[in-house]
Amino acid sequence: MKLGFIGAGNMARAIINGWSSQGQKAEIYLHSAHKASYEPYAKEHGLHACTSNTEVVSKADIIFLAVKPLVLAEVLHEIKETVQAKKPVVVSMVTGVSIAEIADLLELTPKELEVIRIMPNVNAEIAAGMTALNASPAVTETNFLRVKGLFEMIGQTEILPEKDFSTFVALAGSSPAYVYFFIDAMSRAGVKYGLKKDQATKIAAQAVLGSAQKVLADQKTPMQLVDDVCSPGGTTIAGLLAMEEAGFMTAVIKGMDATINKDQGK
Ligand SMILES: NC(=O)C1=CN([C@@H]2O[C@H](COP(=O)(O)OP(=O)(O)OC[C@H]3O[C@@H](n4cnc5c(N)ncnc54)[C@H](OP(=O)(O)O)[C@@H]3O)[C@@H](O)[C@H]2O)C=CC1
Ligand SMILES: O=C(O)[C@@H]1CCC=N1
Numbered sequence: 001m002k003l004g005f006i007g008a009g010n011m012a013r014a015i016i017n018g019w020s021s022q023g024q025k026a027e028i029y030l031h032s033a034h035k036a037s038y039e040p041y042a043k044e045h046g047l048h049a050c051t052s053n054t055e056v057v058s059k060a061d062i063i064f065l066a067v068k069p070l071v072l073a074e075v076l077h078e079i080k081e082t083v084q085a086k087k088p089v090v091v092s093m094v095t096g097v098s099i100a101e102i103a104d105l106l107e108l109t110p111k112e113l114e115v116i117r118i119m120p121n122v123n124a125e126i127a128a129g130m131t132a133l134n135a136s137p138a139v140t141e142t143n144f145l146r147v148k149g150l151f152e153m154i155g156q157t158e159i160l161p162e163k164d165f166s167t168f169v170a171l172a173g174s175s176p177a178y179v180y181f182f183i184d185a186m187s188r189a190g191v192k193y194g195l196k197k198d199q200a201t202k203i204a205a206q207a208v209l210g211s212a213q214k215v216l217a218d219q220k221t222p223m224q225l226v227d228d229v230c231s232p233g234g235t236t237i238a239g240l241l242a243m244e245e246a247g248f249m250t251a252v253i254k255g256m257d258a259t260i261n262k263d264q265g266k
Contacts (some may be wrong), residue, residue, distance in 0.1 A: 014123075
């Protein structure tokens with residue numbers, strides 16, 4: 001299995017570094033916009049640096065599209081003829097672009113080309129990712145399981161209808177940033193009350209990690225777990241009510257709404 005990456009930015013590197021940490025051995029071919037960006041990275045990680053996007057398509061069997069939505073049309077125009085001749089599996093992580101749109105830009109239909117749409121997140125880098133997948137009708141079971149397996153190596157996966165991808169972006173694609181933001185806010189409070197920033201960040205991050213693990217491991221709902229921490233007349237209920245007074249739940253949902261609207265081009 002030969003893998004190809006078009007785009008070598010934050011998300012591509014998180015995935016490739018995650019695979020590398022898990023001993024993934026497939027050859028990887030890579031190209032991005034600037035030599036100074038992708039060549040040193042390829043050299044450092046034992047990847048094949050290609051001289052064009054078309055070369056990536058001609059060398060690899062599974063092509064990962066890891067570019068920003070704004071340059072996607074230009075990239076697909078560039079690789080169109082090689083894709084039409086070779087029919088590799090095309091895996092897109094580009095936000096807000098459907099399988100049908102990708103096939104269309106390549107002047108093929110979803111029945112003619114194996115297109116897998118994914119939405120990963122940056123925690124793939126430490127094998128703690130969360131990736132959604134959906135496939136065009138042309139995708140064979142073998143190839144789908146192959147791609148799904150690559151993401152199971154670096155986290156959890158969920159097969160989702162494309163209509164739910166925008167919601168998934170909010171809950172898992174973008175949300176690492178929101179959780180980092182929350183951790184930083186807690187950590188700043190620690191600094192306000194005299195802790196060093198790195199110490200406060202470690203304490204806050206470990207509390208978030210343990211809480212997430214507890215939610216996944218426990219039969220109780222998150223709200224039942226909230227109640228378990230809130231001693232009557234205690235510190236937690238005082239803090240929780242102050243957060244709610246400042247609009248915590250509304251702020252989170254407004255953030256999710258804005259993410260989803262942006263993903264849907266609204
Ligand atoms: N970052 C994240 O957490 C997530 C991102 N995504 C999606 O993944 C995609 C990539 O995002 P991200 O990695 O963050 O973006 P980055 O800006 O970090 O990386 C974009 C990459 O695209 C390359 N590029 C630009 N133009 C071309 C071109 N014409 N041909 C080939 N490569 C090109 C850039 O090259 P160079 O480095 O040489 O400048 C860069 O390597 C986006 O569609 C994003 O929505 C999905 C889930 C999470
Ligand atoms: O901010 C973005 O548009 C991308 C998609 C998910 C995470 N980063």
